[in-house]
Amino acid sequence: MAAEGLKHTPLYDEHKDLGARLVDFAGYEMPVQYSGIQAEHKAVRNHAGLFDVSHMGEAVFRGPDAEAAVQHLVTRDVGRLDVGQAGYSAVCYEDGGTVDDVIVYRREGDFLVVVNASNREKDLAHFRENTADFDVEVADESDDWALLALQGPEAAGLLQDLTETDLSGLKPFRFAWGEVDGARSIISRTGYTGEDGFEIYLSGDDAPRVWRRLIEAGATPAGLGARDTLRLEAGMCLYGNELDAHTTPLEAGISFAVHLDKEEQFIGQRALLLEDTEGLRKKLVGFEMEGRGIARHGYHVTSGAEIVGEVTSGTKSPTLEKAIGLALVDPGVDDWFEILIRDNPVPAKAVSLPFYKRDRG
Amino acid sequence: MNIPEDLQYTKSHEWIRIDDGTATIGITDHAQDELGDIVFVELPDEGDTFDAGDSFGTVESVKAVSDLYTPVGGEVVEVNSSLEDAPEKINDDPYGEGWIVRLRASDEADLLSPEEYEKVVEEES
Numbered sequence: 001m002a003a004e005g006l007k008h009t010p011l012y013d014e015h016k017d018l019g020a021r022l023v024d025f026a027g028y029e030m031p032v033q034y035s036g037i038q039a040e041h042k043a044v045r046n047h048a049g050l051f052d053v054s055h056m057g058e059a060v061f062r063g064p065d066a067e068a069a070v071q072h073l074v075t076r077d078v079g080r081l082d083v084g085q086a087g088y089s090a091v092c093y094e095d096g097g098t099v100d101d102v103i104v105y106r107r108e109g110d111f112l113v114v115v116n117a118s119n120r121e122k123d124l125a126h127f128r129e130n131t132a133d134f135d136v137e138v139a140d141e142s143d144d145w146a147l148l149a150l151q152g153p154e155a156a157g158l159l160q161d162l163t164e165t166d167l168s169g170l171k172p173f174r175f176a177w178g179e180v181d182g183a184r185s186i187i188s189r190t191g192y193t194g195e196d197g198f199e200i201y202l203s204g205d206d207a208p209r210v211w212r213r214l215i216e217a218g219a220t221p222a223g224l225g226a227r228d229t230l231r232l233e234a235g236m237c238l239y240g241n242e243l244d245a246h247t248t249p250l251e252a253g254i255s256f257a258v259h260l261d262k263e264e265q266f267i268g269q270r271a272l273l274l275e276d277t278e279g280l281r282k283k284l285v286g287f288e289m290e291g292r293g294i295a296r297h298g299y300h301v302t303s304g305a306e307i308v309g310e311v312t313s314g315t316k317s318p319t320l321e322k323a324i325g326l327a328l329v330d331p332g333v334d335d336w337f338e339i340l341i342r343d344n345p346v347p348a349k350a351v352s353l354p355f356y357k358r359d360r361g
Numbered sequence: 362m363n364i365p366e367d368l369q370y371t372k373s374h375e376w377i378r379i380d381d382g383t384a385t386i387g388i389t390d391h392a393q394d395e396l397g398d399i400v401f402v403e404l405p406d407e408g409d410t411f412d413a414g415d416s417f418g419t420v421e422s423v424k425a426v427s428d429l430y431t432p433v434g435g436e437v438v439e440v441n442s443s444l445e446d447a448p449e450k451i452n453d454d455p456y457g458e459g460w461i462v463r464l465r466a467s468d469e470a471d472l473l474s475p476e477e478y479e480k481v482v483e484e485e486s
Contacts, residue, residue, distance in 0.1 A: 021397075037423040038398045225397070225424055292445075294401050294421050315423055316400040323401070342403075342419070 009054035010146045010204030014211055018221055026117035028055040031223040041229050041318040043220035044193055045356075048152035050211065050219035051227055054204070057120035057142040059127060061111040065134035070111045072134070072266055073127060074104060075249060077259040081106040086173045086190055088257045090249035091123065092268025096275060097245040099126050101237060101254070103190060105175060112186075116239045130267060146207035150219060151197030151230075153358070158217045159198055162210075163187065167198075181213045182206075192227060194234025195358055232313050232324065235286060235354030241297055241312045242284060242326055250275055251328065253284040253353070282309065282328045286353040289323035289339065291346035300340040301327050301348075308333045317355060324355050362482060363390040365456055370478035371432045376456060377472060384433050384466040388420065390455050391482050396422040399451045402444040405462065409437045413470050417462060420451065432472055435464035 006029040015022060020031035031052065033040060043049045061070050070078050076089035083106055091099040100119040105112040115123045120142055127138045150159055160167050165178030165187055175188035183206030191197040202210060215221060228238070237243050242252045249258050250272055260273055275281070289295060295314030300307050309329030317324045325348075329337070338345035368376045374392035378385045393399065401421040411417050412434040420427050440462050444450060451459035473481065 032424070033397060036398050038400075229423060292401075293403070294426075296426060316421075318423070 007055075009052055010207045011052040011054060011211055014208055015052065020221070020223060023224075025224060026055055026120075028117065030055060031221070033223040033225045034221045037223070037225035037229060038318045040220060040222035040226035044152045044195055044222055044226060044230055045319055046153065048150060048154040048158050048197075048219045049193075049222035049226065050214050051149040051151065051222050051224075052147075052211070053149050053199070053227075054146040054207065055117040056147055057115040057117055057123065057140070058145050058201075059113045059115060059124060060139045060141050061113065061127075061136055062109070062139065063134075063136040065131075065136045066111055068264065069131040069134040069136040069138075070104060070113065071262070071264040073130060074102065074113075075258040075262075075266055075268070075272070076104065077262040077264075078104050078106060078111065079264070080259075083108055084174055084176060086175055086188060088254075090243070090254060090257055091126070092249065092266070092272065093245065094267055094271065096248040096250075096268045096271035098239070098243040098247055098249055098252070099123060099245070101239055101243055101249075101257070105186075105188070119239060144203070145201050146204045148200045148202070148207065148211060148214070149191055149193075149197065150200065150214060151191045151193040151195045151222075153196060154218065155195070155197040158214060158219055159187070159200075161217060162213060172196075181210050183210050185210075192234075192236060193230040194236070194354060194356055195230075228313075229315050229318055232315055232326070233317050233319055233354065233356035235326070237284075238313060242328070247282070247328065248272060248275060251280050251282050251284065280331050283331050284312070285327055285329055285333070285350045286355060287325055287327060287337075287339075287348045287350050289325075289346060289348050291348075293339070293341040293344070293346045294323045295325040295327075295339040295341065295348065301329050301333070302338045302340055302345055303333060308337060311339060314339075319356050362394075362479075363456070364475045364479055364482075366475050368456065369472035369474065370481075371430065371473060372481055373430045375430060375432060377432055377470075379433075379466060382466055383438065384431075384435065384464045385460050386429075386431060386462050386464065387455055387460045388429070388451060389478070392427075393452050393455045393459070396420065396425060396427060398423050399448045402448045402451070402461070404440040404442065404444065405437050407437050407440060410435065411437070411464070413468060420448070429461065431462075431464060433464060433466040433468060433470040435467040437462060438465050439463040
């Protein structure tokens with residue numbers, strides 16, 4: 001298949017050697033699967049899976065006003081983050097619609113904001129336009145970093161054998177500089193699968209060696225297909241599906257990442273406060289299919305003859321072996337509705353999120 | 362890529378075997394490989410009738426939905442209902458236990474030979 005103009009991560013040759021099926025994702029030629037989505041999904045749930053997510057974007061905010069600039073842009077109160085702590089956040093427009101969902105890392109002296117690959121250029125432009133009055137430099141370091149995600153109940157054990165950093169001291173959403181197989185890295189206890197795990201930021205020169213070492217140690221290479229089914233079971237949003245410019249973070253159910261009481265004004269705060277007071281225009285629900293069929297992104301949600309919402313993500317859950325999905329629906333919709341599958345209304349019922357929660361022992 | 366010599370094919374990656382006017386239809390090894398793990402099959406009912414080129418059902422993998430097309434018209438005489446509980450049979454044995462539907466063929470179809478189908482696959486990849 002012609003792949004003209006597509007970018008490659010530093011692990012491209014590894015993917016080809018492993019026989020991955022490669023697809024265009026956000027301008028990158030990325031592995032969607034190696035052995036099969038379900039097998040990779042189960043490897044992450046039961047053992048450890050290794051993802052190349054080097055396509056993610058990294059923006060670094062430096063300068064005297066770095067904290068004020070980030071506070072102005074994101075919905076989370078990053079003043080509450082310790083150095084060495086990360087937080088999930090939304091970035092909004094003035095009207096409350098979502099620019100992106102990001103992870104903010106408070107480092108010694110600066111902030112690292114990790115953005116979705118598909119939004120990298122839009123985000124960087126938004127960050128710079130809206131911080132012109134601040135004494136801050138916003139650097140796009142996306143091309144300087146490779147990023148590995150090692151996820152699953154066996155991730156900590158595998159990684160501990162390759163690093164001197166004491167991982168038991170690294171709690172969820174904490175990060176530290178360290179060495180992984182001799183490669184200087186940021187080791188972050190974060191992920192997008194609902195499992196324990198780590199994201200490892202390192203140079204593109206070191207990434208292929210560390211990737212191979214982790215696979216030799218027992219990690220299963222996993223592609224974007226499994227990443228999507230895993231995050232959906234964990235009830236996590238994907239920008240472009242649950243979140244977009246016409247959906248606020250409150251509507252998408254990530255109010256835990258929005259600090260409406262934050263003292264420093266952030267873009268969209270007024271609109272979100274108003275929506276919080278007046279009530280949501282739509283809400284995100286998780287559902288299971290009661291009839292036969294799989295709901296997919298874009299399918300209508302109906303109640304009788306009326307269209308009451310739209311499916312944002314849907315799949316057959318490899319863990320639950322049920323068809324599950326997320327939908328944005330009118331706030332008044334009750335727990336029983338139908339999904340229109342090829343003009344056929346198929347019954348579904350709302351269930352609490354997440355669909356899957358790991359046993360924390 | 363497995364393309365049995367004793368079957369005929371379509372450009373949309375179905376295989377077809379016609380015995381005494383009964384057409385058995387499934388999807389090819391190439392098609393199941395492209396789709397990946399198949400998790401759902403929507404089958405027609407026995408007695409449904411289709412014209413050549415009609416969509417008679419769908420197969421879904423974890424990621425994608427794909428329509429099934431019949432290259433011959435006719436009435437459905439049997440469906441492989443075991444696929445409802447075990448759609449992975451299409452991945453495991455696309456030309457055997459993964460067959461999808463049998464029609465009483467009412468017309469002749471323009472079908473591809475194994476050699477012609479192999480060219481279709483080569484041109485796509």
